[in-house]
Amino acid sequence: MNKQELVDAVAAKTGDSKVATGEMIDAVIEAITGELTKGKTVQLIGFGSFSTGARAARVGRNPATGAEIQIPAAKTVKFTAGKAFKDAVKGA
Template sequence: MKKGELVEALAQATGESQATAARHLDAFIDVISQQLSSGDEVTITGFGSFKASKRAARTGRNPSTGESMDIPESTAVRFTPGAKLKAAVNGQ
């Protein structure tokens, strides 16, 4: 499902227009992004939690040439699904 399809499904589920659903989805994404970039965790009970975690700098290898290369430190976003989401995906 792409973003446009998600907006359409949200609009149908809520009875709102697609424009309103798109604004709500964009606001949701912005709030989560802001919280993660400030170092906070976002937990939605039953759905899951989003957390930013640091990856240390390390040395890797270029797979095509075999040369060593430095990979800089970065921040990754981790998602841990909640119990209700796991149950829904597993058909329970």
């Protein structure tokens, strides 16, 4: 499912217009992104938690040449599924 299909599905369930639903979904994504860029966690009870993590710098290999390369440290986004979400997926 892509974003437009998500907008269509939510609009069909709520009865709202696709334009209004698209704006709401954009606002939710923007709010989650804003909190994560501040280093905070977003918890949606029953669905899951979004948080940030750090990946340390490390040495990797170029698969084409086998040469060692330095991979810099990076900030990552993590999603941990909530129990209700896991159970729903398991039962499907």
